[in-house]
Every structure is written in C-alpha cells, then in structure tokens.
Amino acid sequence: MDVIDKDVLVIGGGNAGLRAAIEASGFPELSVAVASKSMIPGGASVMSAGVFNVVGLGPEPATIEDIFNDTIIYGDYLNDQRMVRTCLEEGSERVMELERFGAMQPRRETDQYYFFDVVTPGTSKLYRFKNRYAWQVARALQEEAIERGVEFYPEVMITSVQTSSNGATGATGIDMKRGEFVVFRSNSVVIATGGGTSLYKRAYCDTSSTGDGYAMAFKVGAELANMEFVQWIWNTNLYPPALEGRTDPVTALELALGGDLTVKEVLRNVKFVNVLGERFMERYDPVWMEMATDDVLCVAIFNEVRQRRGTKKGGILMDLTEVPKEINYRWRKGLDRHWSEMLHQIFDEEELRWEKPLEVGPAAIYSPGGIKINLNGETNIPGLYAVGAASCGMHGTAYLAGNCLGIDTLAMGKRTGETAARHALKKATPKIDWNSVDKERKRVFAPLEREEGESTYEIKTYIQNLMFDKVGIIRNEKGLKEAIQDFQRLNEEVIPRLYTCDKHQSYNIEWKTAIEVQHMCLCAEIMARSALFRTESRGGCFREDFPKRDNANWCVQTGIQLKRGGIKIYTIPLEFVYLEPGDIGWKEDWLPKMYPEFSGNPSVLHAKLK
C-alpha cells in the first residue's frame, strides 16, 4: 500500500481543482497534489463553451450590479449573496490573471479582448472567449500548476475521504493503471470533483460526473445543500447512444449568430411537434409558445415524452422549416468548424438544412447543489473544502451562463486554495485511522473479489433511468417516494453485492464503475430525499403536486447530512444581504396544464411518423 504525504490534496483535475492547487502551491512550505480519476485537465471544465461574465471590461462594461442581479434572478434567491458579490468583485482579476498564467485571449484590438454578447435576461455583458477557449483556460491552469510544482496523479480515483475527530486526515484511492490501493495523508482535502449530471441517463456534461465528491463528503458527515436542484437543457441530440445529450443545436445557433439575432427571435418561427403531429406548446404556454423560458420548455417536452407522445428515442421534433432560409444559411456559415463537424456527426444534411425536423430531448447540464461551503470554501468539517460544481452556495437553483468559469471555479478556487493551504500550515502530520482505511480497502476491493452478485453496468443503467424518470424534470410525491424506497433498497441490499466479471486489477473499468455506482446510488437517494422535502417548485426542481413557488416558506436551502441515527434533512435559512426576495424581477409564475396520459398504442404513432 502506497502512503503519499501531501499537505494539500485536491481531488479533481478541472478548472476549480487546478485553481485551488495553484493557490495552495503559492506557499513554498507546502506540498500540493491533484488526483483525478480522469486526465488532468479533465472533467466538464474542458467541455465548456467558454463564457465568462466579467465586470468592467469591454466596450460597454457591465457593472457588478448587472451581473449580481441576473445571478440572483437565475438562482431564484437561493444563492449565498455575499459569496456572489465577493467573487464578482474578484472575478475580473481572476480572468486577467489567466494571461499571466500563459493563456492568450483572442483579441479584437491589440489591447482589447474579444467580446461576445450572449442573450441574458438582464443587462449583463457576457465576455466570451472565441474558439472553444475554455479548453485553453484549463490548459493555462495546468501549465501554471506544473510550473509551481504541483504534483499530478492522473487516473488515481479517490474513493473516500478520511477524517478524525480533529478533521480531515487524508483520502484513499486506487491507482487505476496498476489497480493498487493508495493512501494520501493530508491535512487539507479539497473536493473539486464536479457535479452529478451523470446520474441521469442523458447528460450534457462528460461521463465522469458521477457525484463522487458529494457521496464521499456526505459519508464523513459533511453537510450537503440544495441537492434537489438540477439544471436542464432542452435541446440535445438523442442519437447515437454513445453521444446522446452531447450537442445542443440551439446553443450552436446562439454561437453562430453572434449575438445580433437572438435565439428567441428565431424560435418565434419554430414549431415543437409531438408524434401526434400536435404543436404541443399551445397547451403549456399559449402566449409564449416555443419562446417560453427554458424551464417551461423542459417541463413541456419531458411531459410529452412521459405521456408517450414523444418519439421512440425519448424526444420531440423541432420543426425549423418555417425559419427564414437566410438564418439557416447564416447558422451553417457562422459555426466554427468544431461545432459544424459535431452537428454533421449526429444530424443528416437534410436536418441541418432544416428541411426535416430535428429530434431533440432534454438532458442534465449542471448540479447547482452540493457540499455546503462558506465564502472561504470551508465545509462543516475542519480541513475539508469544496469548490466548483461539487460545492453549493454560488448558484442557487441554476447557474447564470458565464458564472461557472469566472466566479465559481476561478474566484472560489483561489479562495479555497488559500484557506486550505493556511489550514495545512498550522497542522502537524495527521494521524490516519488505519482501521477505517482498512475497512475502506475491503469495501473498494469487495466487488473485485466477489464471485457473483449484482451486475455493475445493469445497476448503473437502472439508477440512471430511475433518476431520469422519477427524480427528473417533473417530480411528484408518489414518484419520489417510490424512488427513495428503491434507492434505499439498492443501497442496503444490492450495492453490498455488486461484483465485476472482470477480475484483472490493472485498468479495470468495470471495477471503477462499481465504485462510481456506489457513490451514484447514495447521491441518488440524497437527491430524491431533498426533492421530496421541498414542497414547492423552483428552478430545476419542478414538483407537479406543488407547482407554485412558495416564497413565504421556501426561500431557504435544503440541508442534508448524515448524523448519528441516519440521514437528517432540514432547511438552512439564508441571509439576504443585498436583495430581499422579490426585490427584483421574479420570473413569472407559471402553471402548466398537465394532460392525461395518452392511452393509445404508441407504436402505431411511431409508424405514422415515418
């Protein structure tokens, strides 16, 4: 068993983790490591479209108020307002800093960055990096981390956080390549493992966002918050299966049209059609139709699919035939090559010319909830920190496009890295509880050693489908209770009997999946319980039995924690430092009319559709 002594251990190699590691390595006395189950840089950070909200830059600079207000509207008042404000104040500095790290932003003038306006509900100017720039941000952070001597452990999957009564003592994991158990002895452990979108069968993010950080932190008693919220995107591809949910043609539209023509204007001429040939938005939002807000579109599409009026692959048809040809031309010409090739990979030429409807469906894009942190990235456990999508505080119910990169990963990354480093400075070498490590080792190796039991891949698919159906876009008490019962059963009876057919130790993906599935199942239960607890509808948590927003009772975060005696779920009151709920524009309350389930034979319809 390898024991690796590092003062600060960062779990996760995305932007948030790397930024924290960079900051921690600024203290020369400390040794800093980044461990990731994927490559470094990796995760969802490299996939981002590269949108930054920046204060005070550009031809018409946005003010802090602009972005702050939009953030609160998007987050539906569940944000940690102090955190948003502080990070916005520091955000521009963090973006400028990227050039010091080695990034180079595309320029409009020699001394002016390239700006790009994206449509937002308010007034903020989004500052977008051209050319899939987000990848290059991750690259710059990686390079800076190498320069500062941060040690990388790619493909080392951390499986548990170790704590003692004094706080974090380290972590355990498997070195995937050799299949060996490793122990990190660290005073500060930063969880930057990203979100839990892969808990759903269709996710827009990378396939490795399986909520590992949530589960690991929860198990050692960290408080999670807002776990019921999931952000959805309504227009992703459904085919081929491996690439399901990967590309969203409407975002591509936004990027290609370059801001002067809004997507909503294009959507004026778009028709959403179900398999019955109905323009179903008439039922959900007769005023705004397809131009309704994204939440409404997600619910409408999901409901059509749920009630068997969707296509076989679980989506609807987006009919763009009446959109002026000129826009299609601009779309096809305006796309950069990457987008264009990605679309060609999944759609036919006819579909791309908008002569045939595009089949699209909703996918999970972000987990706004997570490990509850304060402004310094601290959790309720000393020495345990969280940052990025693994944490909760910044976004409320949903992120505002451009906030994830700039203020969440970079600004909070720096703050968290600094706190973690200062904590480590004060501590002597931590004492690992070897009994607990041994127990963890047994747990991790059990699926590999078991000769028979439950199939890893089957359980994974089962969880993903169940989450999508019952803890997905539309939730209700009955479904949630069933889901909780199911997940409880899985956690108690099935998970302990997981086994892998593949018994090799080196690079055993089935084994890795078995460990992920354990984390996923725990997360799934947490999310379902939180969703059941919140008896209102807000953001990405739509309860059809409580379809209204309930400001009087529910302008609070949902906390969930493992305490002696089981899972405790409760509300966490929020401090409204700058804006009281309702101070600025609420998103209009919207009550969808639900229709009874379609009772005919869907296969007849599918045949008719062809």
Added chain:
Amino acid sequence: MVLKKKKKVKLRVFRYDPIEDLSPRYETFDVSYIPHMTVLDALMYVRKNLDSSLAFRYSCRQWVCGQCAVKVNGKPALICKTSIEDEEITVDPLTPFPVVRDLVVDRRKVQDRIKGIKPFLMRKNPAIKEPEPIDIKVADTFVHLNQCIDCYACVSACPMISTKKDVTDGFAGPVTMIKLAKFALDPRDEADRASAAYSEGAYSCTACAKCKEVCPWDIDIPTLGIRYLRQLLVERGDVPKTAQDALMNTYKYGNPWGQRKDRRGEWAKDFNVKNIPKGKNADILYYVGCTPSYDPRIQEVARAMVFVLREAGVDFGILGNEEMCCGAPMLRLGEKGLFDMLVEENLNLFEKYNVKKVVTTSPHSYNAFLNDYPKKGLRVQHYTQLLSELIDEGKINFSKKVDAVVTYHDPCFLGRYNDVYEPPRKILEAIPGLKLVEMPRNKENSFCCGGGGGMMWVDELGEERACVVRAREAVSVEPDVVATACPFCLSSLEDGFKIIDKEVPVKDIIELVKDAI
C-alpha cells in the same frame, strides 16, 4: 454510407493485459449497425453487453478531453469522432506506447518529454498594462496552436516515432513541437525555445503532414509548428552541418548537391532536348529539378521522361543550365529567405521565357510551384498527371509487356498534400502485364519514406529508419518491383532495401512506362 441498418459490424479489438496475458491477441465482436454509429458506440456496446473487461478510455464525447485516441483501421483517431463506415473495423492501441491494458496505453513517457521542455510561460517581467498589447494575428495563431488536446494521435502517426521502439528514442514528436512553437511565438515568453526545439529534434521532421491529417483539431503542425521553429533556428544559424551545407550550396550553385551550375543540363546532352533559353519554343516546360539533374541514378528517370514524352509527341523543352532549384526543401528546412530568393529567380525565368505550363519530375517541386509560390497563372502538373491524360487520349502506345508484380509507394507531397492518388495507379494499371498490389498502408494512409522535409540532408535520429520500415512493408506484399514517383522516395527506398539486404528494384513510374513502350 455503405452500411444499412441491421447490418452487422465486425469489430476486431486488440486485447492484452501485460500482467496476466502471455501475448496480445485480437478478439472479434459482432455489433449491429445503427445510423451515425461511432467507434465509441461499438466499444460501449461490447463493454456493456458482450465483454465487460474491455478496457478503453473516454470521457467527454466531444473531442476535447483527448483521452480516447486509439488506432482505428491502423489510423490514429479519436473513437468519439470516428464514425463507422466499413463492415469490418480493427481497433488497436496507439503505438509505440506501452500497453497498460487492451486499448489503454501508458502516456507517461510523452508527458515527461513535454514536461522536459518546461511547458509553461516563462517571463521575468510582468506586463505593464493589462490586457497586454499583443498583435491580433499572433493571438489568433497562438489560439490555433493552443487547441492541442493532448490526445497524442500525432505522436502515433509520425513516421519518425512510430518506427522507433520507444517514444523516448530521438524525436520528441509533433505534440512537443507544437507546444514549443506556441511558446516561441508568444511575445511574452522569454525562454530560449528554439534551442529546446533543436535538442528535441526539430530537424527530424519529414514534413509528411501525417500529424496534421490525424489531428482532431486540424492543427497545422508541419507549417505553423515545425517550419516556424526551423526558421527561428536558421536565423540563429543552429542548423545541422549537413543541412547547412545543402543551404549554402543552393545559395552558391542553385542546387543543394554542390554541383557546378554549368553542368546542370549535362544529363540531356545526348538527347537533343529543346533548350528553351537557347531560343527553342515549346508548349511545356519540363522542370527537371536538382536531384534528377545531378544524381546519376535519378538522371535515368529524367532520361526516361524525355523518351516517353517524345514517344507521346509532347512538345516540351528544358531550361538546361539556367534551371534553378525550386526551393521546396529549403523552405522546409526553415530557410525562408533563400526560398523567397529562389521564387523570385524562378518566376523571372518563367516570365523571361514565356513559360505557361510546367511539368515536374518531383512532387516537391510540383507542390512548391502549386502551393508555396505566389499565384501567377502558371499551370503546374506533376508528370503522372500529364501521363495519365496522355494515356486517356491514347497517345501512349505500349508495345511491350512488363511481367511484374509492382507495388506503388505514395509520395507524401503528391498524395497527402495534393490528393494525387489515382493518376499514378492509372498509369501502372495501363502498362500491359503489370500487376499492381497495394501495401497495407496506401493512399491516404501511406507511410512516409523518411526523405521529405529536407531530411535528405539530415541524419535521422533513433535506431530504425523510416525507409527501412517502409521497405519491410513493401517486401511483405512480395513485389518484383517497387514503384514510386518521387526522386527522394526513390533514393530513400533504395537505401531501405540496402539496409535490410533485400534485392528489390525501386523504379520510378516513368521508367516502367519507358520499359513498356
């Protein structure tokens, strides 16, 4: 699309666990075809339904994480980007990386090489103001180079690496070069990137452009990466001695071989070829090139050309002693100044003698005139293109049979650079009695002979040379003759056969045509 729904795809996958298995093996899986299917779909299907122990990496599914590069039908590619178009597909791990398991390779050695070049911005003085003034074009090029996603497909495709036993043997590879070029280009970076480029093997590139072809992001590694670095090295005079001599010779004598200028036309002295500078008019200028003018072996090619063109009744002439080097190798060696000078001189010559159409022996000259020279309305053809037209017009009468099994080696500057794959094959197939067989790697997948990019004048690093690997590959299809259409390929391959001690004649296509007339 050839495949229809419900068809089966045969997926041949490399399997190996170095700890448990004695040797690697291939396993075949049948997977049902679905529209828009990618290799990732097929592999995921296998892992989920047929064999859960199949190891491969993937994460993002949209070509940005760089983890899933493998060899699909021998060609390095991202599995999430590669659509299935054939009924049979072979998936191998990237070579020459050590295999961790199945399709997963250990990339540490390349990562260490990259780490060795200090892959981070090195500057002492911080910017005075931010955003720092940087030229818009420089920033755009930087962003283009910085698109590299570390998939290492280029490393696996590079003929200067894939021939070696190990990634650490010699050339550090296109990926390291592209990173060095990025920092060298960066006006903020103060480190000496050019020296690093020299020691990492900037003079090991054959400019075959295979790296650019397999790059999922189409990064122009040969031009913006390696040629740029070589230009910096030439400016400082850091060029291998042998290449330095070639450059100096070209400067002095108009050819890299250091031969006398007044003997350039000597090869043709018994043939009474029209000499355009001596007042003879001709429809076509036959641009011979340096190597065919001076190298005794390649002179045969030029003479064969004269014979064939005459037989076909083509009205052509040469520039004789006035001909100058086309400059293609000089440009690839990084001597842009010399190249510009040669461009000017050559264009002046063409203008002076009213040349409207040029036919070249070498694909290197052809590519230079066509793509590197300023567009002046000059019609440029490689001789294989002209010949294939002549065959179509029935102007070439074959009277003899060439009873031989022939395999054709695609020159990079003809094939990959200019998509000329069919004309050479058409000519060979038109020769009576000749049987054309293809090498395992042909056309788009062809493997460089190791002689391009100025490598004729530079010693190759590492143990096994590319020409040897290609010669062995040629031997594997048991040909009587190996044909090619490039003077450099011809020389390199002859070297290759000499080294492996096999007596397989290497001939230019034109020589085979001559034999058949």
